[in-house]
Each structure stands twice: as structure tokens, then as C-alpha cells.
Amino acid sequence: MKRNESYDEFIKGIWRDNPVFAQVLGMCPMLAVTNSAVNAIAMGGATFFVLVGSSFLVSTFRNIIPKQVRISCFIIIIATFVTIADYTLLALVPGVHKELGAFIPLIVANCLILGRQEAFASRYPTRLAVMDALGMATGFLIALFSLGAVREILGDGALFGVKLFGENFEPWIIMILPPGGFLTLGVILLFFNWFKYKKDEFLADVADAERSSR
Amino acid sequence: MTAARQDVAPPSALRLILTLAIAGLLSGIAIIGIYESTLPTITANKARELREAVFKVLPGVTSMQALVHRDGALVVVPEPGKDEPVVYGGYDEQGEFVGFAMPGAGPGFQDTIALLYGYRPSEQIVVGMEILASRETPGLGDKIYKDAVWVAGFSALSVDPEIVAVKKGTAAAANEIDAITGATISSKAVVRIINETHAAWRERLPESGAEPALVENGDSQ
Secondary structure: OOHHHHHHHHHHOOOOOOOOOOOOOOOOHHHHHOOOOHHHHHHHHHHHHHHHHHHHHHHHHOOOOHHHHHHHHHHHHHHHHHHHHHHHHHHHOOHHHHHHHHHHHHHHHHHHHHHHHHHHHOOOOHHHHHHHHHHHHHHHHHHHHHHHHHHHHHHHHHOOOEEEEOOOOOOHHOOOHHHHHHHHHHHHHHHHHHHHHHHHHHHHHHHHHHHHHH | OOOOOOOOOOOHHHHHHHHHHHHHHHHHHHHHHHHHHHHHHHHHHHHHHHHHHHHHHHHOOOOOEEEEEEEEEEEEOOOOOOOOOOOEEOOOOOOOOOEEEEEEEEEOOOOOEEEEEEOOOOEEEEEEEEEOOOOOOOOOHHHHHHHHHHHHHHHHOHHHHHHEEOOOOOOOOEEEOOOOOOOOHHHHHHHHHHHHHHHHHHOOOOOOOOOOOOOOOOOOO
16 A cells, blocks of 8 residues: 555656646746757756755655745755756766756746645655655656657757758758747647547546446 | 644744754755865866867867966966956977967857957968857857858958958958858857957967967966
């Protein structure tokens, strides 16, 4: 039972409550830095680190932090992890850090992270909070990567900088410009919602069939 | 699920202050720790990037040193001041002066473009150009560093009287370069930055042949 519970907290972030496709949170990095797969993964990785680290600390200290100052404490914790991620990226991968620019410090303001602290980590035991953060962060990473991959393939004819289509491919430049982010996200959201709609319809059909057969 | 917490008396103001103070203190320690531990790598990365850029814009150069303009002359400084304009002298294997690597920056299409160009004073020509930082439009303006033909155009470009960007295919004189189709603003910005940097330094550079010699224990490799 216990194992199922933490598994459920993990899996919900990836699909049912995916932070981007279902909750539509964290749109700023989602649209801004997904112009290539590498940028998307670096951003997803940094957010992953910040979200899991913050959720762990917030959940561990949830009974010590007075609720009157909880938001300030969450922000201090999140900002510390963001600074650590910022300097680490700058030291290890200066090229990627240059591309992401101001969007790494802006992770502090990602509503996904503060939202998880307030809605989940500050109310649940550490183990569940970490599972929830892992799931949400993975879901966010997958969403960033799917956008980044689509945009890089169409807009640059490449994936991870490797050319896919040869010399004759005319890159679809709009896809790596800001409008491409909106177009890609719109199509993916459309698919996600269509799938959910179809699934609900199917479940309703099954329920109907069961009722009439009884 | 945890049991709902019973809120008794509200915590004292002292407790609130202490909580935030301790959180801030721990956060400060963590941030200073990561800053101190990554600083050497970051500084080394920046120095390596600069060195690679200088060697790229000045073909044949194997060592370099930073130069600043003080009291009417160029002097060698191991550690230039933070806001002091700097140029880099490039020297070949025999320690002979080859040219200056001049950093310049100015407005591009979207944001500041920072670049470095190699200048050989004996012939008054630009011998190389490298974009250090730019946020030009991907696919269009970013050709100022992705278009190999354009970058190669800076390998022997006269700055006398100044560089002129002309329509593609019409460059004829020694001081003319073909602008990039679709990136006219960005390519003109690059040319303007070089011209402005050159104009600002023209009077401050020593006469050809009188450049500062390479300081042996300086920034050589």
C-alpha cells in the first residue's frame, strides 16, 4: 500500500497532472528556451535539481517553519538551489549557460516550483514530497524535451546539433523563433486534450455498456 | 496523509524573525560555498575562451598579453582594472609582435554584440573577427558568426578610412565587405562596432614598429 502510494505520487506528475500539458505551469521557460534539445534538457535538468532539492527541505522542515513566514522561507530555499544550479552550470557547461542566459535565475519565479512547495511538500511527509517532486520534474523535463526536439528538428534540421536531413533541407526558421514555441505547444496541448477527451468518452461508453448488460 | 495540524497560539514575533534569520544565514553560507568552489573554474574558462579567441583572430600568434593605455602610452599589465579598456597584443613564436586583438561592443539587432577583431597596424588591416556574445535572431542575424564566407571576409580588410558593408556581391575596394543577405542590420552593426572601436583606439595605439615587447613572465603559454 505504501509503495503504491509513492509510486502514484511519482507517476501523476509525468502524465495525469503533467505540469505543462495538464496544469499549464512554467510557461516562461517552456516557450523561451526550447529552441534546441540541448537547451531544453539543460533547463529541465536545472529545474529538476531545484524542485527535488526544495521539496525535500521544505517537507523535512514543514513542522518547524511557522506558516506566517512559509512563503519567504520557500523562496529562500528555492533561490539558494537556483544559485547553486546557476554557478554549477556556469562552471561546467559555459556554452549552455550562455544560451540560457537570464532564464536560469528566473527559475526562482517558476510557479511550478513554488506551487509544489505550497500545495504538496509543505503538507506531506518527506518521502511522498520527494516522489511528487521527482514525478513533476520528470514530467517537466519530458515536456521541455518534446518541445525542444520538435522545434530543433523542424527549425534547424538537426537533433542535438546532428544534421538529420542533409544539405537540401530548408530549415523552418519560424520554429526556433518565439512563434514556433507557441505553435508547437499549441499542437501538443491539442493532442493531449484530444486524448483525454477520447479516453473519457471511452470510459463513459464502457460504463454505459456495463450498466445496460446488467 | 498527515493529521491536520492543530494551530494553537500564533508563534511569537521573535520566532518568526529567528526562522527567517536562520534560513537566510544557511542560504548565505551555501551560496558563498558554491561561489568560492566554482570561481577558479569559471575564471579559468573565461581566460581560456579569451585566449582561444585572440589566437583565432590573429593568425600565427602563439602568446598574448593584455595592454592598457596609461599616461599616453600602451603598457603591459598582468591584471587590467575592471573597467579599463584593454587590447591584447599578439606575438609569434620568436616573440615578434604580430598584431592587436581589439575587443569591441555595441548595439546589434536585439541586444549588445560583443566581438574581438585582429588588427595588424603595419598594414592597417583587420585580419580576423570573432563574435564573443550576441543574441541575434537565430537563422538570420546569427549568420554574423555562422556564415563562414562572411567571417572569412575579415581576413584582410582595410580600415582606411573605414570599413563599409555593401550589398552582397559588390565588394570591390580593400575596405569593402559583402553584407549578409537577410542579416543586413546585424552585419552593418558588426562593421560599425569595428569602425567605432578603431576610431576610439586609433590615436592611442603606438606607431607601427613601436609596440610594447612581449614580457616573458607575462601571459605567455
